[in-house]
Amino acid sequence: MPDPEARQPPPVLADFGAGRLGWGMLRYPPFDPPEYVDWQADPAEVERFGRRLEENRARRSVISSLEPQAFLDLYAGLVRNRVHDTELKRWVRRGVISKAWLGTGEEAVTIGAVHALDRARDVVAPMIRNAGACHEMGMPLVDLFAGYLGTRDGPNGGRDLHVGSLEHGVIQPISHVGDMVPVMTGVALAFRVRAEARVALTWVGDGSTKTSTVHEGLNLAAVERVPAVFVIQNNQVALGTRLEQHHAGDFGEWPRMYGVAGERVDGNNVLDVLAATRIAADRARSGAGPTLVVAETFRMGGHATHDEAEARRTFPAELFRAWGRRDPIGLYEEWLVGRGVPRERLESIEREVTREVGEAAERALEGRDERMPNGASAEFEGISAGIRQPGMARRLA
Numbered sequence: 001m002p003d004p005e006a007r008q009p010p011p012v013l014a015d016f017g018a019g020r021l022g023w024g025m026l027r028y029p030p031f032d033p034p035e036y037v038d039w040q041a042d043p044a045e046v047e048r049f050g051r052r053l054e055e056n057r058a059r060r061s062v063i064s065s066l067e068p069q070a071f072l073d074l075y076a077g078l079v080r081n082r083v084h085d086t087e088l089k090r091w092v093r094r095g096v097i098s099k100a101w102l103g104t105g106e107e108a109v110t111i112g113a114v115h116a117l118d119r120a121r122d123v124v125a126p127m128i129r130n131a132g133a134c135h136e137m138g139m140p141l142v143d144l145f146a147g148y149l150g151t152r153d154g155p156n157g158g159r160d161l162h163v164g165s166l167e168h169g170v171i172q173p174i175s176h177v178g179d180m181v182p183v184m185t186g187v188a189l190a191f192r193v194r195a196e197a198r199v200a201l202t203w204v205g206d207g208s209t210k211t212s213t214v215h216e217g218l219n220l221a222a223v224e225r226v227p228a229v230f231v232i233q234n235n236q237v238a239l240g241t242r243l244e245q246h247h248a249g250d251f252g253e254w255p256r257m258y259g260v261a262g263e264r265v266d267g268n269n270v271l272d273v274l275a276a277t278r279i280a281a282d283r284a285r286s287g288a289g290p291t292l293v294v295a296e297t298f299r300m301g302g303h304a305t306h307d308e309a310e311a312r313r314t315f316p317a318e319l320f321r322a323w324g325r326r327d328p329i330g331l332y333e334e335w336l337v338g339r340g341v342p343r344e345r346l347e348s349i350e351r352e353v354t355r356e357v358g359e360a361a362e363r364a365l366e367g368r369d370e371r372m373p374n375g376a377s378a379e380f381e382g383i384s385a386g387i388r389q390p391g392m393a394r395r396l397a
Contacts, residue, residue, distance in 0.1 A: 024343075025079065025329055025350055031089045033104060033300040035324020041334045042325045050338070051333045052266050059275035070115070071336060074348050076271055076331045077111040081132030083357045084141065088148065092305045096365070097148055101128045105268070105300030108328035109233050111136060112273030113201060113293070117281055123187060125171040125180040125202040127233070128162065133203075139166040141357055145364035151371040158373035177208035181217030181230060188226035188290070199281045201229040207238020208245060218292070222258045225289035229280045232292065233267065235299040240307065240314055255292040267297030268328040271335070298323035 029037045053063055081103060088100035103110060110132040114124060119137055126133035135141050138156070146154030147163035155163045156172070164172025171187070173180050180202045188200040204214055211231060211335050232251050236243045255262025261283055263276035273295060280291035300323065302308035312320070337343055 013059070024333055025082075025209045025346075026354075028086055030093065033320070033324060035300070035320055036104075036330075037326055039163050039324070039327055039330050041330060045295045045325050045331060046334045046338070049266075049269055049335055050271050052269050053275075056275075058279055059272065062275040071341070072345070072349060074111065074115050074274065075329075075332060075336065075346060077115060077132065078107050078138050078270060078332060079353045080135055080141075080357060081107040081111055082329060083354050084131060084135065084144065087145075087357055087361045089305055091148070091361075099306040100148065101131075101304045102301055103129045103132060104236055105323065105328070106297045107132060108234065108273050108332075109203070109231065109267045109295045112270040113203070113229075113231055113277045116274045116277035117199060117201060119169065121169070121197075122199045122201065122281070123169040123171060123184075125164075125173055125181075125184050125187075125200075127173060127177065127203050127205060127208075129205075129233075131202050134165075134168075134170050136162060137165075137170050139163070139165050139170055141360035142363045145361050149364055150373070151364070151368050152373035153371055159353055162287070173214050176211075176213075178204060178211035178214040178217075180204075181214045182220065183217075184228055184230075185217045185221040185224075185226055188221065188228035188284075189224055191222070191227050197227075197285050198283045199227050199229060201231065201277075201281070203233045205238065206232065206234040206236070206243055206251070207241065209251075210238075210246060218258050218260075218290075221290045222260045227278060227284035227287075227288040229284060230290065230292050230298035231293045233297065234295060235267075235297050237299055237303075237311075237314065239303045240310055242314060244290055251294045254294065258292065260289060260346045261291040263291060263293045265293060265295050267295035268323075268331065270324045270332050272328055298326075300324065314347045343344050 024039070025336065027037050047310045054060060057117065085100070085102040088097070088102065091097045092100055107127065110126070110130045114133050114136040117124070124133050124137060133145060134144055143155045143165070144163060147156050147161050150161070152158045155165050162173050162175065164170040171180070181204060184200040184202040191198045191200065208214060218230065221230070232254070234243070234251055235392055238246050252262070252264050261280065265272045265276045265281055267273065276293055280293055283289070283291055298319075299311070300320070302311040333346060336346065
């Protein structure tokens, strides 16, 4: 076996103390949660990961039907999501951007769901914490970085950091959390009316389930039996409010409450998420209506990079340690290795993905000052222009 110490960190992040304990994904002490820096596989958690995949016959069938390359693509997607977020955090530390919204520890909910879809025809509407959905649907990584920089060549034209691309089946979200539920219900309704075998999927945080639009959208989706999948991404906190402070009852009861199919998944088990979402998408495509997927996971950082210290005060340290043992990438690595995938193959994938992300970040940074939009081009035609629209000033007077 090659000497683990002989492996060098990818050049993009090499100067930030990347290292490992034995084998597994490289860890970055300045950026990773402390629980991930010295991560080692807990045998009980590894066993739990595998056991989960055996408990449901339908999901087990989905997993057994996957081609070998699909498992590696799934690993690449998880790593791409993590390294993308690491690069954003690096930008924050360097002063390139002021803050970033990350999905650290929640990658499996995003990547597993997207890989369950037919990405050539289905559509998604990610939350800002689901940035991994954008690149896994085919959006170039450089576009995601350009969105954060606000340059005019970004997919948002420099307007804000919520990005999307209809060409790639990604509907741009907005800051009003929960509002994409009725939007995607409408998209799915259009699919049904036009007799298109397509599925619309969106994610909802546990906090945004308290908004009226979520309930209105879910009810309409249920009544109209639209081909949609709604993922409740329960990361145990709404900005800085713990779940028990804003929620009563069990999300697992919500499907029955709305009269729709339901799937409950381990949100840190990417294969469990993929299998349940594939079943939900097939159900929707067959005309059987929407599914509510409830994913239990945990936010390993702050609401954004600016309030990570507050997040550590919000929850007891033992909760971070418990969820830290369940790193979705580390556990999936162990599962793959346990089924014969050489660790060297996973390392090769990680190197390639890290190079890909690093090059995209550098391209986005090159000449960014010359690519900033002017004030007029940063407006939405017919909306932001406001009183400059003909007749608008008179109507507002």
